[in-house]
Amino acid sequence: MRLTVSFREADFIKRLERAIKESVERLEKVIRIMEFCGGHTHAILKHGIDQLLEGYVRFVHGPGCPVCVLPMQRVDLALELASQERVILCTYGDVLRVPGSNRKSLLDLRAEGKDVRMLYSCLDTIKIAQENPTKEVVFFAIGFETTTPQTAVLIKKAKEMGIRNLSVVSNHVITPAAIQHILNAPEVRDYGKVEIDAFIGPGHVSVIIGTKPYEYFAEEFLKPVVISGFEPLDVMQAVYMIVRQISEKKALVENQYARAVSREGNLKAQRLVADVFELRKEFEWRGLGIIPYSSLKINSRFADFDAERRFSISLPRPKEHPACICGKVIRGVAQPKDCKLFASVCTPSNPIGSCMVSSEGACNAYYKYRWQG
Amino acid sequence: MCLAVPSKVVEIREDNTAVVETFGAKRLVSLELLQDEVALGDWVLVHVGFAIQKLEEDYALESLKLFEQILEEEDEAYS
Numbered sequence: 001m002r003l004t005v006s007f008r009e010a011d012f013i014k015r016l017e018r019a020i021k022e023s024v025e026r027l028e029k030v031i032r033i034m035e036f037c038g039g040h041t042h043a044i045l046k047h048g049i050d051q052l053l054e055g056y057v058r059f060v061h062g063p064g065c066p067v068c069v070l071p072m073q074r075v076d077l078a079l080e081l082a083s084q085e086r087v088i089l090c091t092y093g094d095v096l097r098v099p100g101s102n103r104k105s106l107l108d109l110r111a112e113g114k115d116v117r118m119l120y121s122c123l124d125t126i127k128i129a130q131e132n133p134t135k136e137v138v139f140f141a142i143g144f145e146t147t148t149p150q151t152a153v154l155i156k157k158a159k160e161m162g163i164r165n166l167s168v169v170s171n172h173v174i175t176p177a178a179i180q181h182i183l184n185a186p187e188v189r190d191y192g193k194v195e196i197d198a199f200i201g202p203g204h205v206s207v208i209i210g211t212k213p214y215e216y217f218a219e220e221f222l223k224p225v226v227i228s229g230f231e232p233l234d235v236m237q238a239v240y241m242i243v244r245q246i247s248e249k250k251a252l253v254e255n256q257y258a259r260a261v262s263r264e265g266n267l268k269a270q271r272l273v274a275d276v277f278e279l280r281k282e283f284e285w286r287g288l289g290i291i292p293y294s295s296l297k298i299n300s301r302f303a304d305f306d307a308e309r310r311f312s313i314s315l316p317r318p319k320e321h322p323a324c325i326c327g328k329v330i331r332g333v334a335q336p337k338d339c340k341l342f343a344s345v346c347t348p349s350n351p352i353g354s355c356m357v358s359s360e361g362a363c364n365a366y367y368k369y370r371w372q373g
Numbered sequence: 374m375c376l377a378v379p380s381k382v383v384e385i386r387e388d389n390t391a392v393v394e395t396f397g398a399k400r401l402v403s404l405e406l407l408q409d410e411v412a413l414g415d416w417v418l419v420h421v422g423f424a425i426q427k428l429e430e431d432y433a434l435e436s437l438k439l440f441e442q443i444l445e446e447e448d449e450a451y452s
Contacts, residue, residue, distance in 0.1 A: 119421075122422070123422060146377065147420065149423070149425070150406070153405050153406065153423070204376065204377045204420065207377065268407070
């Protein structure tokens with residue numbers, strides 16, 4: 001379904017382009033916009049919106065790619081769990097290809113005969129657990145707020161059904177915590193500092209959490225936030241709304257994606273998440289470092305389903321590839337082409353860093369849409 | 374990973390699931406995260422096997438109309 005009037009689209013985009021450029025000219029400075037979500041990064045590069053607005057708007061690619069921000073230590077944890085006797089490790093597609101400290105990925109372990117499975121829906125793990133009563137099924141859960149409620153449904157169901165051989169590793173992370181961290185703009189050693197005038201807020205995360213959580217950023221840090229859909233016209237509208245706010249010296253939360261996002265969000269999903277999860281004191285993000293209260297763990301009522309309690313695993317310090325600059329790319333202080341490995345050693349079919357693995361990663365997007373080797 | 378896909382509801386089942394059609398492919402999704410009732414022919418956003426939100430087509434058209442108005446005003450102001 002196209003939720004836009006397509007026959008007017010090209011004309012509309014041209015008019016928005018002109019309006020954006022005229023406003024930016026009057027402001028006499030390039031507007032730096034962070035698009036938080038990797039889905040937007042892809043839309044911007046795929047449709048050449050960054051090139052269309054070059055010299056007027058600079059897009060700073062944000063950390064909204066769950067696979068990209070997953071620290072190596074967690075990847076190593078998935079690999080260690082998958083290596084254990086009797087474990088069937090289940091996860092979403094992108095995670096399978098991320099290399100850990102020893103350069104191996106879950107796909108490599110599967111090729112070696114370990115039982116690693118890719119999920120479409122996390123509820124499929126229930127069936128896998130029922131069909132394999134002598135095995136331990138572990139769901140390695142990953143994702144922002146868009147993906148967390150599904151994990152909550154799974155855990156509640158597993159408890160109701162009394163399934164004993166199923167547990168979950170929660171790597172669910174929280175968008176507002178990451179935005180706050182970026183806005184506080186601490187210099188992160190090795191990664192540097194990034195300057196941003198406004199945000200394009202994530203579309204599908206906001207379907208769940210609503211637009212309300214961003215109001216604090218607009219008010220407290222005086223940065224406009226515009227929640228956007230993923231069509232090129234959506235992104236152009238969002239940029240226009242941002243530029244207009246800056247011209248009028250406003251800093252508000254606006255919702256370009258009203259066909260899917262409300263101020264309150266999906267309250268049913270929020271309640272389910274609150275029922276099953278609680279905040280972790282801190283969690284490490286690749287590229288952003290340790291961020292307090294930025295991820296969720298399974299609460300004590302559902303402790304039996306927490307794989308981190310069921311399998312106590314301690315791992316050596318992770319080893320990053322010395323030349324990989326994923327951290328800087330995620331932070332927005334480096335571009336993929338600044339990396340020595342980009343498109344030479346590191347490609348989508350042989351990814352070294354997480355930003356090349358995920359279809360939402362900035363390196364993957366540049367490789368797909370910009371690299372002409 | 375956070376890209377949800379607009380899909381059309383083509384069959385509703387009793388166990389709080391529905392068959393939806395996405396780009397011509399049919400698949401079964403859970404309706405457990407939806408706040409609103411859905412009917413055949415409704416559009417929903419689907420993410421990792423769950424419908425997460427009903428889509429409001431009217432809104433899209435409304436917002437587009439609003440934009441057209443604003444741009445027309447700007448065109449007049451700067452032409």
